[in-house]
Amino acid sequence: MFFELALESQSLYYNDGFLGRFNPRFDMLNYNVSLNSISNLNFKKVPKTHFNLIKFHGSLNWNRLDEQIMFDYNYLKKITDFYDKYEGLFKTDYEELKKLYSLEKFCKSNIEEKYDEFKKIFTNRKINDYIDFIIDYKSNFSIVNPTKEKFTETLLSLSYHDMLRLFSTHLEREHVSLFVFGFSFSDEHILKITERSMINPELKIVIFAYDKKSLDKYLDIFSKINSSNEITIVFEEDKNINIDCLIEMYEKFSDKLYKEKRR
Numbered sequence: 001m002f003f004e005l006a007l008e009s010q011s012l013y014y015n016d017g018f019l020g021r022f023n024p025r026f027d028m029l030n031y032n033v034s035l036n037s038i039s040n041l042n043f044k045k046v047p048k049t050h051f052n053l054i055k056f057h058g059s060l061n062w063n064r065l066d067e068q069i070m071f072d073y074n075y076l077k078k079i080t081d082f083y084d085k086y087e088g089l090f091k092t093d094y095e096e097l098k099k100l101y102s103l104e105k106f107c108k109s110n111i112e113e114k115y116d117e118f119k120k121i122f123t124n125r126k127i128n129d130y131i132d133f134i135i136d137y138k139s140n141f142s143i144v145n146p147t148k149e150k151f152t153e154t155l156l157s158l159s160y161h162d163m164l165r166l167f168s169t170h171l172e173r174e175h176v177s178l179f180v181f182g183f184s185f186s187d188e189h190i191l192k193i194t195e196r197s198m199i200n201p202e203l204k205i206v207i208f209a210y211d212k213k214s215l216d217k218y219l220d221i222f223s224k225i226n227s228s229n230e231i232t233i234v235f236e237e238d239k240n241i242n243i244d245c246l247i248e249m250y251e252k253f254s255d256k257l258y259k260e261k262r263r
Helices: 002-009 028-032 075-101 104-108 111-121 127-140 148-152 154-171 188-197 212-223 243-262
Strands: 036-038 045-047 062-065 068-071 177-181 204-208 231-234
Touching: 028 154, 075 104, 075 111, 075 127, 104 111, 111 127, 154 188, 177 243, 204 243, 212 231, 231 243
Parallel strands: 177 204, 204 231
Antiparallel strands: 036 045, 062 068
């Protein structure tokens, strides 16, 4: 929820796809809404700057209700309670679980099949605690996880694909810039859309590489893409590019890009 909190702290208008105050409901059509300011002197409408906040992989404040996604005002308490309940499970078992969830077959298996796999690895541990964790996680959080399992949730899968289409449409527009920070392009669908969009000669892509490891990964990914479109990868040898560095550098890059567009 950092984006929402940051935008609100600056009194900036943003659209997160929800409509309503008492029972906000998510709908992709809400992203088509535009805002205008009206002058008190001549009643002329002037487009108002606002941000479309699109979360491909769901959000902590999403709550599935029947066939709808509703806004969950209790997300902070839900996260805290969930953490307090399960935090102890992962202190010693994280690496084993990570290997397990890297297997496509395991991710696509049902809860009973997962239980059988858990028994092989955690023979003398409280396997039922892990089963409870999975069930609670799925029922409490509407998150599209970075595994093959992400397409087993119909409602979330539909929202995910709708957002990807919106992303693709925006990248094909004139005078468009894509700034990448904190994203590895490991999501094959987002990578494919970005790759296809690179036929747009007006698309500018600026990627901020956190460290040398990230730089090498970006170079490897985009060296395999046959495109004449220019990609700028920002990297500094002597320091990691964290959020403070991003803020410091963004103005320099945005000024250059928008100056080119005004010509």
